[in-house]
Amino acid sequence: MDKGIIRQFLLTYITKYKKIALLSLMLMLFTAVARMAPPYILKVAIDRFIARHDFYGLSLMALLYLAFIGMEYVALYFQIYATQLFGQSVIKEMRLGTFSHIMGLPVPYFDKTPHGKTLHYLTSDMENINEFITSGIVTSFADIITIVGILCIMIFLNLPLTGVVFVFFTLLFVVTNSFRKRFSAAYRDTRESVSEMNGFLQESFAGIYVSKAFNRKNVEIRKFDDKNRMYVTAFKRVIFYLSLYFPLVESVGTLSVLAILWASTEVLL
Known part of the structure; x- marks a missing residue:
């Protein structure tokens, strides 16, 4: 099947839940920032406060470090929830649309195609698409955001x-x-x-x-x-x-x- 047709097929269902997808991407951005901050805070703590034996400054860095760790976990929780909600919502619509399409196919299709193969399309293939959406498309955006952020910090340092x-x-x-x-x-x-x-x-x-x-x-x-x-x-x-x-x-x-x-x-x- 042509990749353009597959892409258009997926976009037809994905765009129905673009608000959830946008929320998931925003949470990913927040999670990426919260994940990249602790290593830099650790660097500042070692270079500026441990070397000078500044216990007060080190304590502030430790609290800031813990705050970002906590924000990362909270953001990650909501991100995973939003991502899975997005994936399941898309798959629900896709499974219903596919079933409706199959029910409208002519009788010769069912004579030539084994029923188990058709059932496989509605079950295993749909789960693979769900995995592709949640762990493929969405997670790839998160990884790209993280990599770009890390490269920017590394260039700065x-x-x-x-x-x-x-x-x-x-x-x-x-x-x-x-x-x-x-x-x-x-x-x-x-x-x-x-x-x-x-x-x-x-x-x-x-x-x-x-x-x-x-x-x-x-x-x-x-x-x-x-x-x-x-x-x-x-x-x-x-x-x-x-x-x-x-x-x-x-x-x-x-x-x-x-x-x-x-x-x-x-x-x-």
Whole structure:
């Protein structure tokens, strides 16, 4: 299916609850600010008050630190609530619209398409879309806000070290982008395999009396085994890419820490 059609389909339902989405994004912005403030407060406390043995100033920094931690937790609570409310509201409308569309399809569609496959569209696929909306779209905005904020603070504090971080950030982006299409294809094959297996199960259970009457138990088992093997093969591809991707991300993270430590010594010396 064309990506433009999918995007338009999602936007049709998402825009109905744009107020909840906007509230969620505002809470994300507040959460990001509250999350980025404590490390800077800790820096100020160490540089200005601990070095000077200023207990009064250190106490104020500690109270300010705790205040931002508390604000982060409160904002995060409402953010998660608003995000989940947004996702469930969209899925409710989408599931109802999809069911209405399916009920209006001509009879030949139901003759050609297994009922289990159609049921899969209304259940598992809808949950995947919900996960995409809440943990994909909305969380991505939160991560982008946090990353931009951190980069701005880092540029303000130390431009050379920020350049080192940006090099590895670019490398991480290249690694992630190189795996993106592979992950997409692998997960698509997995969903198709699950859909085929669910459709077969529904047909098998619906025709259980016929299967028993004609002693087709072993035939049905072999067919299900083929469907099951297709799913396992598709999921093995997902596992293979995951086993490559996450170690690469960890390696880039470790190299970035080493590079920052080396660059820090060069700056200090």
